[in-house]
Amino acid sequence: MSLRKIIALWIFIVSAGVAIYGFWNLYNQSEIGYWTMAGSLLLISVVCYASGIHHHIISKRQKGLPMLVYGTFVLSAAALSIYIPNPLDLRPWEIYVRIPNSFFFSLFMLLSGLFGAYLSFRPFYDYKKEGAQVGAYYVFYLTLLFTLFPLFLIIFNIVTRGMGGITWEFLTQDIVSMGEEGGVFPAILGTLAMISLTAIIVLPLGVGTAIYLAEYAKKGLAVRVIRTAVNILQGTPSIVHGLFGYAFFVLILFDGKKCLLAGALTLAILTLPIVTRSAEEALNSIPGELRDASLALGATKWQTIRKMVLPPSLPGILTGTVLGLGRAAGETAPIMFTAVYFSGAGTPSSLLKPVQALPYHLLSLYRLVGYRDVEQQAWATALILLMIVLGINFIAIILREKYRQRF
Amino acid sequence: MFAKIQELLEKESSCERTDLPDRVKMKVQDFDLWYDDIQALKSVDMDVEENKVTAIIGPSGCGKSTLIRSLNRMNDTIPSVRTEGKVWLDGYNIYDDVTDCVDIRRKVGMVFQKPNPFPFSIENNVFYGCEVNGMDVDKDKTVERCLKQAAIWDEVKDRLDENALSLSGGQQQRLCIARALATEPEVILMDEPCSALDPIATAKIEDLIDELKKDYTVVIVTHNMQQAARVSDYTAYMYLGELIEFGKTTQIFENPKKKSTEKYITGRFG
Numbered sequence: 001m002s003l004r005k006i007i008a009l010w011i012f013i014v015s016a017g018v019a020i021y022g023f024w025n026l027y028n029q030s031e032i033g034y035w036t037m038a039g040s041l042l043l044i045s046v047v048c049y050a051s052g053i054h055h056h057i058i059s060k061r062q063k064g065l066p067m068l069v070y071g072t073f074v075l076s077a078a079a080l081s082i083y084i085p086n087p088l089d090l091r092p093w094e095i096y097v098r099i100p101n102s103f104f105f106s107l108f109m110l111l112s113g114l115f116g117a118y119l120s121f122r123p124f125y126d127y128k129k130e131g132a133q134v135g136a137y138y139v140f141y142l143t144l145l146f147t148l149f150p151l152f153l154i155i156f157n158i159v160t161r162g163m164g165g166i167t168w169e170f171l172t173q174d175i176v177s178m179g180e181e182g183g184v185f186p187a188i189l190g191t192l193a194m195i196s197l198t199a200i201i202v203l204p205l206g207v208g209t210a211i212y213l214a215e216y217a218k219k220g221l222a223v224r225v226i227r228t229a230v231n232i233l234q235g236t237p238s239i240v241h242g243l244f245g246y247a248f249f250v251l252i253l254f255d256g257k258k259c260l261l262a263g264a265l266t267l268a269i270l271t272l273p274i275v276t277r278s279a280e281e282a283l284n285s286i287p288g289e290l291r292d293a294s295l296a297l298g299a300t301k302w303q304t305i306r307k308m309v310l311p312p313s314l315p316g317i318l319t320g321t322v323l324g325l326g327r328a329a330g331e332t333a334p335i336m337f338t339a340v341y342f343s344g345a346g347t348p349s350s351l352l353k354p355v356q357a358l359p360y361h362l363l364s365l366y367r368l369v370g371y372r373d374v375e376q377q378a379w380a381t382a383l384i385l386l387m388i389v390l391g392i393n394f395i396a397i398i399l400r401e402k403y404r405q406r407f
Numbered sequence: 408m409f410a411k412i413q414e415l416l417e418k419e420s421s422c423e424r425t426d427l428p429d430r431v432k433m434k435v436q437d438f439d440l441w442y443d444d445i446q447a448l449k450s451v452d453m454d455v456e457e458n459k460v461t462a463i464i465g466p467s468g469c470g471k472s473t474l475i476r477s478l479n480r481m482n483d484t485i486p487s488v489r490t491e492g493k494v495w496l497d498g499y500n501i502y503d504d505v506t507d508c509v510d511i512r513r514k515v516g517m518v519f520q521k522p523n524p525f526p527f528s529i530e531n532n533v534f535y536g537c538e539v540n541g542m543d544v545d546k547d548k549t550v551e552r553c554l555k556q557a558a559i560w561d562e563v564k565d566r567l568d569e570n571a572l573s574l575s576g577g578q579q580q581r582l583c584i585a586r587a588l589a590t591e592p593e594v595i596l597m598d599e600p601c602s603a604l605d606p607i608a609t610a611k612i613e614d615l616i617d618e619l620k621k622d623y624t625v626v627i628v629t630h631n632m633q634q635a636a637r638v639s640d641y642t643a644y645m646y647l648g649e650l651i652e653f654g655k656t657t658q659i660f661e662n663p664k665k666k667s668t669e670k671y672i673t674g675r676f677g
């Protein structure tokens with residue numbers, strides 16, 4: 001690793017640290033957050049810009065102008081923000097908002113950071129391979145950081161706030177006095193039952209559709225129609241699924257009564273496109289040569305699919321299914337009209353009885369905050385829901401690894 | 408329903424027949440093939456003699472693969488393909504409506520250009536054909552017979568349960584040959600079986616082809632003129648979808664009747 005890279009990395013780590021600090025402050029509604037965030041962005045852009053200059057020099061192209069423009073811009077931005085009266089009073093213009101000085105400062109920092117990043121990435125496109133390579137490296141590094149960060153923030157946040165409410169009682173008891181006491185045991189069971197049932201319904205449907213699309217259907221109008229339908233289904237808001245489930249399953253099939261089965265059917269429709277698409281992708285990723293080899297040995301089409309195509313695509317199918325179930329586990333809208341009660345349903349006992357479920361429980365507790373002392377319980381519920389979703393994904397990883405070894 | 412089955416059964420027994428000349432295993436007769444509107448084979452006529460090696464040569468894109476894939480109806484897997492004409496196997500027209508592709512492919516095995524073993528164990532690779540055809544044979548014996556016939560037994564006999572993908576390219580190709588032998592085919596088609604292999608592996612496969620013709624009828628596509636001269640008894644020269652010349656390999660190479668053939672085999676093509 002060259003010295004330049006070490007320095008760049010160091011600055012990068014520092015600015016990432018500042019960015020995290022900024023997020024943390026922002027999250028605690030402290031003003032300091034704005035400018036720390038903006039500052040970190042500025043720092044990062046400086047790193048990129050520095051490496052950009054480096055490549056300016058090695059490519060012997062004299063493009064001093066962007067740097068000059070940038071420097072002027074940053075300096076004048078800083079100067080301007082200092083001269084803005086503190087705090088800015090807009091009342092003379094009949095705007096009754098008071099804007100603190102630091103807001104402008106951070107806004108300028110942010111803008112100059114963005115502008116700097118733009119300027120510094122731009123030259124990468126002018127250079128031949130090496131410059132583009134370095135540029136790509138930094139860009140992807142940045143993207144990675146900005147993608148992982150919110151995830152960590154969410155998990156950290158929910159774990160720290162929810163931990164306090166997790167007790168043995170909370171995990172094993174039914175809800176008492178509107179959630180102020182007792183726990184979420186029936187809701188946990190209800191959620192697990194609901195997604196298991198969803199899996200049982202959606203797997204054969206989704207995989208069957210995918211097999212039809214990928215293996216049997218002639219590439220024509222019918223396939224395009226089905227595929228478009230699947231896409232539309234995927235883009236449909238979950239509340240629409242919920243209303244459909246109520247109108248069709250609950251009112252028509254189940255005599256106006258909410259029940260576990262109606263919820264699972266609705267969730268199955270919700271997850272169907274995810275399962276179908278991932279299964280189709282997995283099937284399409286099996287090379288045609290293997291199919292040809294199998295057919296050439298006198299296997300029928302179905303034998304080929306069953307023995308050659310399905311087993312190696314199983315990891316992909318499972319991953320897609322489990323991701324879909326992870327989504328289903330956290331959905332509230334599709335089940336609130338079709339399957340769940342806040343309290344009184346008890347542990348699931350029949351497919352045709354309503355259940356309690358964690359996402360709806362969380363929503364109900366949230367609505368009660370302010371009237372009842374349930375905030376701690378709400379965070380704890382969120383934590384359990386998060387754990388279940390993470391657990392499902394963990395299972396997906398294990399399954400995938402296991403099957404990968406077999407084939 | 409019963410009438411329908413009756414009809415099918417009658418059809419089954421009514422597959423178009425003809426009497427082929429002695430020693431002719433397969434006969435391609437006035438065969439045309441189109442990919443959508445593009446005609447890739449133009450009224451091809453060719454005899455494949457029993458227990459002999461027939462080579463198909465010709466410049467790239469002339470339709471060699473298309474022709475060899477027509478011999479076991481592998482072209483049926485491509486939706487845009489349309490055919491006319493007949494291909495006889497033992498006096499039965501394999502393009503008759505009532506013939507079952509699965510039967511044909513069991514009798515006419517195929518080895519592809521790129522080695523394509525299945526991603527599971529060596530023995531399961533070999534046994535796959537028997538399994539899907541529901542053949543009532545002893546697994547270990549079949550595996551051993553086929554691997555020995557494909558001259559790869561000594562190299563893999565201690566690792567039959569290993570994944571076939573761990574073999575080298577040349578070994579993989581011989582495994583694919585062994586796999587094709589397991590269904591007890593009568594004809595073996597090979598589409599450029601050596602093009603992904605080094606000279607030593609190629610020599611092994613060529614020796615193997617020489618061995619195989621004792622028990623099987625072999626059709627091979629090759630780009631390598633020396634290979635065609637070395638291994639084949641008959642040679643077919645194709646150009647732009649037409650079969651220009653067909654005859655004994657010695658005759659084609661020493662005394663070609665057509666100018667185009669001569670140009671191609673002497674390397675003055677173009």
Ligand SMILES: Nc1ncnc2c1ncn2[C@@H]1O[C@H](COP(=O)(O)OP(=O)(O)OP(=O)(O)O)[C@@H](O)[C@H]1O
Pocket residue numbers: 442445447465466467468469470471472473474485487
């Ligand atoms: N799946 C397909 N769809 C449409 N056209 C095809 C298809 N396969 C082959 N063709 C066309 O048919 C003609 C013959 O192709 P073929 O693969 O039989 O040639 P080939 O003699 O085997 O060539 P090569 O020596 O390069 O393998 C070519 O013009 C090719 O473009």
Ligand SMILES: [Mg+2]
Pocket residue numbers: 471472473598
């Ligand atoms: Mg070819």
